[in-house]
Amino acid sequence: MRKLKFFLILLLFSVGVQAQVTESTNFSIYYSSPKNYTIAGINVLGIRYLDTDVLIQISGLAVGDEIIVPGDQITTAIKKLWGHQMFSDVKIEASKIEGDKIWLDIYLQERPKLADVNFYGVSKGEKDDITEKVLLLKGSQVTDNQLNNAERIIKNIFLEKGFLNTDVNIVQRDDTASVNSVILDIYVDKKEKVKIDQIVFHGVTEVKEKMLRRAMKKTNEKRLKNFFLTKKFNEEKYEEDKQNVVNKYNEKGYRDATIVKDSISTVDEDLIRLDIWLDEGDKYYFGDIQWVGNTIYPGEYLDAYLGVKQGDVFDQKLLNKRLTEDEDAVSNLYLDNGYLFFDLNPVEARVENDTIDFEMRIREGNQATINKVLIEGNTKTHEHVARRELRTLPGDLFSKSRIIRSVRELSQLGHFDPEAINPNVIPHPENGTVDIKYELQEKANDQIELSGGWGANMFVGTVGLRFSNFSVRNIPNKEAWRPLPTGDGQTLSLRAQTSGKFYQSYSLSFVEPWFGGKKPNSFSFSFSHSRVNYSENNYYGSNYSPYGSAYGGYPGYGGYGGYGGGYYGGSSYYGGGYPGYYGGYPTYDPGDYYQYNDDNTSEDDQVQVTTRLALGYGYRLRWPDDFFTVYHELSLEHYKLQNMSGYYYFLSDDDGSGGGGFNNLSFKTAFGRNSVDNPLYSRSGSEFSVSLQFTPPFSLFNDVDYGDPDLSSEEKYKWIEYHKWNMKGAWFTPLTQDRNLVLHTKFEYGFLGYYDKDRRSPFERFRVGGSGMSGYNLYGSDIISLRGYKDYSLSRQTGSNMYNKLTMELRYPVTLKPSATIYVLGFLEAGNAWDDFERYNPFELKRSAGAGVRIFLPMFGLMGIDWGYGFDAVNGDTSVGKSQFHFVIGQQF
Structure with a gap:
């Protein structure tokens, strides 16, 4: 033409x-x-x-x-x-x-140029998605092929979302404001989302249909049991799920199973039916397995390592996992011993009746040694900080497991994005060597805290600085101050908190992870000082305060009463308390506690000053493996109390000032193991620790009768004594193939013991309940979270001597980018606190459930919020549980 x-x-x-x-x-x-x-x-x-x-x-x-x-x-x-x-x-x-x-x-x-694009029938989010994928650029020429592609891509976008019948109409109209230019009006009619009404299998006799339906992970029927699963039809996912059905047959021994045909039929405008016809074939079993080409390991050893026996049901997936995929697969046996050029090819040597004999053909090759170990991407962290954590050294034999361990250690530093660490293996078969390049991406991990909050009728302001990659040796170097000397992996923390005259707190800590620079022996130093003047805040003297000097507690429960004849005698919140736990304090008249009631009639201020100094030293062990660590800490803590008899059971105004000076000299040893892969969003591994903190048994060194009622509080507790045991364990288990959905299980146990029954420590107790955020340490206690209950509501007002806690969480990430780590969680939790072994019951736990979110921003650290629901009453009181919101700053549960 x-x-x-x-x-x-x-x-x-x-x-x-x-x-x-x-x-x-x-x-x-x-x-x-x-x-x-x-x-x-x-x-x-x-x-x-x-x-x-x-x-x-x-x-x-x-x-x-x-x-x-x-x-x-x-x-x-x-x-x-x-x-x-x-x-x-x-x-x-x-x-x-x-x-x-x-x-x-x-x-x-x-051809006309594109002046503008208008969308009709889509939301803003859908419009952004279309714009990103279609790429209709203003100023570009409009071609027929471009329009056809746009229509196809838009239909595919909604096809993935379950809209199978989407109509797209693209209309061109001249742009009157520009010569040879057009405006595209794109009309999208998504129609109804198509869901799956029924999946019908034909020819299924040997495998249960519900097992096949579970194998179709993204193709599910519109049924109540699938409430939390996607029911929309996605053709691409449907093709994948058909292969999953065949794979499920293969796992059961039906090696020849195939899908003969399938069909999609319309049930209604928004419903379809899937019919799948299968040919199951025969069931097969593993026969004889022979190893060919192996010289390093004998066949019997490889048989035991493989774990597949003659007569086992044939399972192709299991065979692949045991040969190449599992952490203890046969291939890793060679790869961890330098055989980088190793090759394994399973061949079906004979198929007779229902039995398959295999010949495992191995080409071992030569062992490869590491030539160069390169580190790239560390723009701020000094290379020696990263290099000292590596388990792959030049001259060593190649080892896959050591590379994996090196990646884990680099992640634990916190200076690099764990998701971006890439060990690039560069083999040189011509000379039997290999180079390993660790590609890193720095992330900001210094933190600044500027916060303020209102509570207990006061405003509390906080300023905190945490430098996680500090360098002491570069302090004299003026050029290194940008704005501070960094790069050596040391941690320097400074924090100040105040509410004016009522409360001030200051702390400083320093950690050197490689003390001396040659071994991973850590040295730490910390100092803190706080002062609380309860007289400057009426909240702490009111009957509405859980801290009131009368222990008025929560209105309607009669307060906590006095201590005469028991720990919480009288008509206390605890329903009469626990009479005789301390053998009573007859000199402590309940009336003494009420002299600091609403109007606080005392002439002197009620003040608590706490000062603490601690030195720590930790090191790694090589046995049982090098995940184990030991940590020792020597600390001295001084409490100076004035007119605090209304806050501590052991004080009396008869002493003259309701206080005195009390000292806590203790030594702590902690033995632990940590194999967690990623400190921010852990997917695998475990944590376990056992610690003992104790003071010298001063009561054994003197002849003082601490049961003497005439002994003053300061004489009795000038040097407090105790032994304190803690045990914790946590596991992280990935539940999905992409390892994003993670099950986190955890247990905790704590016990505070004594040397002399008449001299039990009034400090170092456990206060259980709430978010675990202490704000400031009012009573020298360990603060233990238990979501779904009010703060400290499961323990006594001054703390308990024992506690148990169990936690189960499901976690799923929203984003794991270096700029922000965000994940959501759902939890089940149970715990309780007791005063001694006589009342200890590990099955008497207070239960809760809920959900929350965690946000880690490099500049501000970890933050989060949880909603929890406490199911159980505490000593007959149901108000401490039920619906509770908890805020989290700078800590993990």
Whole structure:
């Protein structure tokens, strides 16, 4: 057609120019009489934005070329110009002919440019998704192919979301504000989302259908049991799930199982039915397994390592896992011993009846040694900080497990994005060596805390700085102050908190993880000082305060009463308390506690000053394995109390000031193991620790009768004594193939013991319940979280001597980017606190459940919020549980 069109144009042209052409050049053009011409000139018309010289080159025509008119050269030129899809019209005409010379005009109509795109029938989020994938760029030329692709991509976007019947209509209209420009109006009618009404299997006799339906992870029927599963139909996921059905048969020994055919039929406008016909085939079993080519490990050893026995049901998935995928797979046995070039090929040697014999063909190759170990991407952290954590050293044999361990250790540093650590293995088979390049990505992990909060009728402001990659040795180096010397992996923390006259707290800590620089022996130093003046806040003297000097507690429960004749005697919140637990304190008249009631009639302030200094030293063990650590800490804590008899049971105004100076000199040893893969979002591994903190048994060194009621509080507790045991364990188990859904289980146990029954420590107790956020240490106690209950509500007002806690969490990440780690969680929790072994009951736990979110921002650390519901009453009181919200800052549960 284009040839005919071109010829007709030339025919008309010849009539129009005949008067201008001499008789000697007069001619008639017919198909039957083509003529040779030499191109004397080429002119391109109709173009505003494109280079005419480039267009002439695209056409393939050039001045001086000989062409036949009519002929294939003109047709080919037109096809080339059309092929670039930049023009809506292409014509070539002869503007002049003289003898055997011809001048050509190429007429081109440029395609319109895109001025704007409007979407109709979609949400803003869907519009953004379409815009990102379709890439309709303003100013680009609009082509038919572009529009067809846009329609196809938009339909696929909604197809993935279950809208199988989506209509897309793209309308072009001229842009009146711009020449040769169009506006695209894209109308999208998603119609109803299509869900799966029923999945029908045909030919299934040997495997339960519910097992096959579970194998189809993304293709589920619209049933109540699948409430939390997707029911929408996705064709791509459906193809994957059909293969999952076949794989499930393979796991059961049906190696030849196939899907013969399947069909999709419409049940309703938004419902479809899937029919799947299967040929199950026969059930097979493992037969004899022979190892060929193995010289390092004998066949019997490899058989035991493989764990597959003759007569076991054939399972292709299990075989693959035991050969190459599991952490203790056969291939890793070689890869951990330097055989990087090892190759294993399982071959079915014989299939007889229902038995399959295998021949495991091994090519061991030579052991590979590590040549170079490179580190890239550490822009702030000094290389030696990363290198000292590596378990792969030049000259060592290649080991896959050591590479995995090195990645784990780099993640634990906290200086690099754990998701971006990439160990790049570069083999050199020509000389039997391998280079390992650890590609790192720095992340900000210094933290600043600027916060303020209102509670207990006061405003509390906090300023905190945590430098997690500090460098002490670079302090004299002025050039290293940007703004502080960094790069050596040391931790320096400074924190100040105040509410004015009522409360001030200051702390400083420093940790060197490689003390001396040669071994991973940590040294730590910490100092803290706090002062609380309860007289400056009426909240702590009111009956509405859980801390009131009268222990008024929560209104309606009669307060905590006095201590005469028992720990919480009288009509206490605890229903009469626990009479005789401390053998009573007859000198402590309950009336003494009420002298600091609502109006606080004391002339002197009620003040608690706490000062603590601690030195710590930790090191790794090599046995039982190098995940084990030991940590020792020596600490001295001094409590100075004034008029605090209303807050501590052991104080009496008879002492003169309701206080005194009390000292806590203790030594702590902690033995633990930590194999967690990622400190921010842990997917695998475990944590376990046992610790003992104890003071010297001062009561054994003197002849003081601490049961003497005339002994003053300061004399009795000037040097407190105790032994304190803690045991904790946590496991992280990935539940999905992508390892994102994680089950976190945890247990905790704590016990505070004594050397002398008449001298039990009033400090270092456990206060259980709530968020675990102490704010400040009012009573020298360990704060234990238990979500779903009010703070400290499961223990006595001054703490308990024992506690148990069990936790189960499901976690799923929202984002794991270096700029923010965010994950959601759901939890079940149970715990309780007791005063001694006589009342201890590990089955008497207070239960709760709930959900929450955690957000880790490098600048501010960990933050989160939980909603919990406490199911059980505490000593008959149901108000301490039920619906509770808890805020988390800077800690993990």
